[in-house]
Amino acid sequence: MEQKKNQSRRSFLRNSLGTVAAFTIVPRHVLGRGYLAPSDQLTKGVIGTGGMGKEHFGYGGTRVVAICDVDKLHLQEAMQLLGEGVKTFDDYRELIQLPEVDIVHIATPPHWHGTIAIEAARAGKDIWCEKPMTRTIGEGKRVMEAVQQFGRMFRLNTWFRFTDNFYGMNTPVKPIKKLVSARLLGWPLTVTLSRHTGFDWKQHWTGKTDLPVTPVPPELNYDRWLGPAPYKPYHPHRVHQTFRGYWDYDGGGLGDMGQHYLDPVQYILGKDDTSPVSVEVEAPQQHPDAVGTWSRIIYTYKDGCRIILDGEGRDEKAAFIAGPAGKLYPGFRSDIPDLEKKLAAYPDPPPQVTDFITSVRDRRKFALNEENGHRSCTLVNMGKIALQLGRSLAFDPEKQLFLHDDGANSLIDPPARTFWS
Amino acid sequence: MNMMKKLLSIIFLLVCINVNAQQVQPPYAARINRILKQLPAGNQQQLDSCMMQIKALGAAGLTEMAVMLHAPGKGDNTRLQYALSGYATYISAASREEMRKTAILAWSKALKLTTQPESKIFLIDQLQLFGDKSVVPVLKQYLLQPRFCDPAVRVLMQIGGSEALIAMEAALEKAQGTCEISLIKALGDLRYLAAENGIIKRAQSENPVLRRTALFALANIVGGDSGPILEAAAEKVGYGYDITGATAAYLLFVANLGHQxxxxxxxxxxxxxxxxxxxxxxxxxxxxxxxxxxxxxxxxxxxxxxxxxxxxxxxxxxxxxxxxxxxMNAANAESWIQKAERVDAGKKAAIITMLADSKQRAAISLFTKALKDSDPQVRMAAINAAGQLQSIEMISPLLVAMKTADTSTVKAIGDVLLTIRSSEVPGHIAVAMQHAPPSVQVILLQLLAQKQAAGQERFIRLLLNNPDPAVAQAAKSTLSAIGL
Structure with a gap:
């Protein structure tokens, strides 16, 4: 077989950075045929250039070299932002093949996340994926396997477990994690996510039923937009800004905000390597296509810890975290006297790799990666399945299967449409 | 005459029974409309009630409800969809087998009666939730119809079992286009060995989509004849990435082979x-x-x-x-610890990080020694390892290392000291800071402030009159932060 003589661009950068501190520009010939003359930035290809994709063009330490979208208008708008020199595609597989792309950034609707992430891993790319990580539990498991099989670095793009104030708590997660790990609130804990504790469930992300068949606009490759999702006749409400209202592509407010809210809670509770043993739902009946609203979703872990998603804000006095020894309210208020003083005596949480560029260059797992990301996305997907079925479910966190419920298990990894035709 | 009377009585009785029955059970359309008016159910009780009413319709009533679905744009299907999918999800729960059997009869008949493609697809889709092998004969007629083969195959994939596999394999012989691809994918995902030869024929197709689907199917099936074909396909693309996924398919085959x-x-x-x-x-x-x-x-x-x-x-x-x-286990850890002593700095740092990630307390002596390494990468890896392991044994060595460290290393050590779960940390810091350089003393005082280390007041006060004004100020601030 033909042996590739040239180093990859990323590998060259990594090795050079270790020895040549002043390195900034390398002539094209040094890197060989087909490679861009690089700066010391990693390069990325962005797949999905709608609102979310465009927001991430300028992430520090990376440079966009290629973009892909199935909507020509999106591509044109993106090109205006990025200028000349960026390659454009309407098929993600062509972008993934580019040797000059180090990182594939997946900013498509969620029903595409799993498929693209697996292909990117197979092509040897590191992956930055928007939330929710995958639309189903089965896809999440396969992404995890592919990333680890090919030794890729994976970042899921929600960040509250390591930076920024955690919504209503008005503080980063670190002191909350420290408080919970110190067991100052006792154990087991109940976490409530509602508008009264600072978490808006965006229940307006609902779908419409009985959509009339509408002609597909010429700029959109609708078949490719659907990809692995079952074929449904086109209607503008299915795509772009309103796709979250349909089960085939996402899961309403739970799909949109779920991983933002639940991932840090999973981290706080120390549940990164497991899943709940049950999920209970209280909700109006759900339509098979259009996502509806819901009242409550309650997850229970084996040790008795619970996470309550209160979609109606029913419990006005709920604490964010309640335990047998104390409660924590929004704004980091507590009924434990001198909490901050007591907390000071306890250790900080272990450090995390919070810069994806460092993760890629040093080959160190990012703080929110394919494993813990899959687990927090499983929370979202368990909730979606229970809502769709309208019943509470028992779950085996090891096997990642529902217990005694074939209907629920049929939604864990429903077969995808054979989309590439 | 008597006989005539008896006969008339019987006829009268039968008429009465029939009228009565009609009063108890009005025509399906009326009953269905009454149910539809109650949907979507607002809560569990309403849902249970509606589902019981649907159950009471029996197979014939369910069939009638299913064929009521309108063509797109010809009427609002919303309530019917709530009813049909609601029932499909309801009966998919455990211990509702009898309801599933009735529903399968109804769905099978409705699929024959319904001519509208969107309605057919809706009904087929619902079978993913509750279909069983008894729907295979109904579904297999769709396996060669481009409009319906994909949804039908998806149901058969969920059902699995020999009936579904045999039906799909038989259909594959004549299938083309989308149907061919859907069937190959399904047979591969279900690892149906008997389909291997039929799929091998497609693995060298000029159509990259068909080729890709066939290669992955063969990789999943792991049949005896597939290895050379998959290997050749990967060789052909130089083991690189291509849209047929030849390399990934071969790797999948080998990984699956490894499980045998x-x-x-x-x-x-x-x-x-x-x-x-x-x-x-x-x-x-x-x-x-x-x-x-x-x-x-x-x-x-x-x-x-x-x-x-x-x-x-x-x-x-x-x-x-x-x-x-x-x-990782004790023996393997020991091998890595020994290896760390023999390799260059970069590798040594990486091994230290790996041993820390796998929580190897046996490596603490290696980490402690590495704190004095001449290479900054190794030192930093050892510092982080101390934090990962929550190593009390490394508190003193960390404080010693701090005395000669640069600013960023001092900060890193400080951060790690804050992560170690031990009540001894403030005491060690308080003692060590007495003999540390001024810049380190300032950091250590800040750590005591963060730890609210009131028990170390005596040691903090010792620095209040330090000749270095920064240290003296830090001591003052620390006492204030602790509330002393």
Whole structure:
């Protein structure tokens, strides 16, 4: 077989950075045929250039070299932002093949996340994926396997477990994690996510039923937009800004905000390597296509810890975290006297790799990666399945299967449409 | 006459019974409309009530409801969809088998009666939730119809079992286009060995989509004839990435082969991939092959991984270390500890990080020694390792290392000291800061402030009159922060 003589661009950068501190520009010939003359930035290809994709063009330490979208208008708008020199595609597989792309950034609707992430891993790319990580539990498991099989670095793009104030708590997660790990609130804990504790469930992300068949606009490759999702006749409400209202592509407010809210809670509770043993739902009946609203979703872990998603804000006095020894309210208020003083005596949480560029260059797992990301996305997907079925479910966190419920298990990894035709 | 009277009485009785029955059970349309008016159910009780009413319709009533679905644009299907999918989800729960049987009869009949394609697809889709082998004869007629084959195949994939597999294999002989691809994918995902030969024929198709689907199907089936075909396909693309997924399919085949006994063929294949895939652009392929080897050897893979960790290719070396974490035990840890003493600084730092990730307390002496290493990467790895292991034994060595460290290292050590779970941390800091350089004293005082270390008041006060004004000020601030 033909042996590739040239180093990859990323590998060259990594090795050079270790020895040549002043390195900034390398002539094209040094890197060989087909490679861009690089700066010391990693390069990325962005797949999905709608609102979310465009927001991430300028992430520090990376440079966009290629973009892909199935909507020509999106591509044109993106090109205006990025200028000349960026390659454009309407098929993600062509972008993934580019040797000059180090990182594939997946900013498509969620029903595409799993498929693209697996292909990117197979092509040897590191992956930055928007939330929710995958639309189903089965896809999440396969992404995890592919990333680890090919030794890729994976970042899921929600960040509250390591930076920024955690919504209503008005503080980063670190002191909350420290408080919970110190067991100052006792154990087991109940976490409530509602508008009264600072978490808006965006229940307006609902779908419409009985959509009339509408002609597909010429700029959109609708078949490719659907990809692995079952074929449904086109209607503008299915795509772009309103796709979250349909089960085939996402899961309403739970799909949109779920991983933002639940991932840090999973981290706080120390549940990164497991899943709940049950999920209970209280909700109006759900339509098979259009996502509806819901009242409550309650997850229970084996040790008795619970996470309550209160979609109606029913419990006005709920604490964010309640335990047998104390409660924590929004704004980091507590009924434990001198909490901050007591907390000071306890250790900080272990450090995390919070810069994806460092993760890629040093080959160190990012703080929110394919494993813990899959687990927090499983929370979202368990909730979606229970809502769709309208019943509470028992779950085996090891096997990642529902217990005694074939209907629920049929939604864990429903077969995808054979989309590439 | 008597006979006539008796006959008339019987006829009268039958008429009465019939009228009565009609009063109890009005026509299906009326009953269905009454149910539809109650949907969507607002809560569980309403849902249960509606579902019981649907159940009471029986197979004929359910069929009538299913064929009421309108063509798109010809009427609002919303309530019917709530009813039908609501019932499909309801009966998919455990212990509702009898309801499922009735529903399958109804759905099967409705699929024959419904001519509208969107309605057919809706009904087929619902079968994913509750279909069983008894719907296979109904679904197999759709397997060669481009409009319906994909939804029908998806249901058969959920059902599985020999009936579904035989039906799909039979259909594959005549299938073309989308149907052919859907069937191959399903037969592959369900690992149907009998389909291997039929799929092999398609593995060299000029159509890249068909070729790709066939290659992955063969990789899943792991049949005896597929290995050379998959290997040749991967060779043809130089083990690189292409849209047929030839390399990934071959790796999947070898990984699946590794789960069978004997494992020697998989080991040979994976080793060959490692040998053939030179070049930087194939790092990820080598990593995948290495993982297959490691998975087969399990805890015995340590020597292989130690050799792989020596690679100059950092991604490959890092992957070897990540795989080593998963098979770590006392014996393997000891081997890595010894290896760390023999390798260059970069590798040593990486091994220290790996041992810390796998929580190897046996490596604490290595970490402690590494705090004095001449290489900053090694020192930093050791500092982080102390935090990872929550190592009380390393508190004093960390404080000693702080005295000669640069600013960023001092900060890193400070951060690590804050992560160690021990009540002894403030006491060690208080003692160590008395003899530390002024810049370090300032940091240590800040740590005591963060720890609210009131018990160390005496040591903090000792620095209030320090000749260095920064230290004196820090001591004052610390006492204030602690509330003393």
């Amino acid at each position: 006994w004997p494992t020697a063929p998989a080991m040979t294949a994976a080793t060959n991939i490692l040998r053939k895939c030179k070049g930087d652009s194939l790092e990820h392929v080598r990593i995948a092959a290495l993982k297959i080897v490691a998975d087969i050897l399990d805890y015995d893979a340590n020597n292989t991984l130690m050799l792989a960790a020596d690679s100059k290719d950092r991604e490959y070396s890092a992957a070897a270390l990540a795989l080593a974490v998963k098979i």
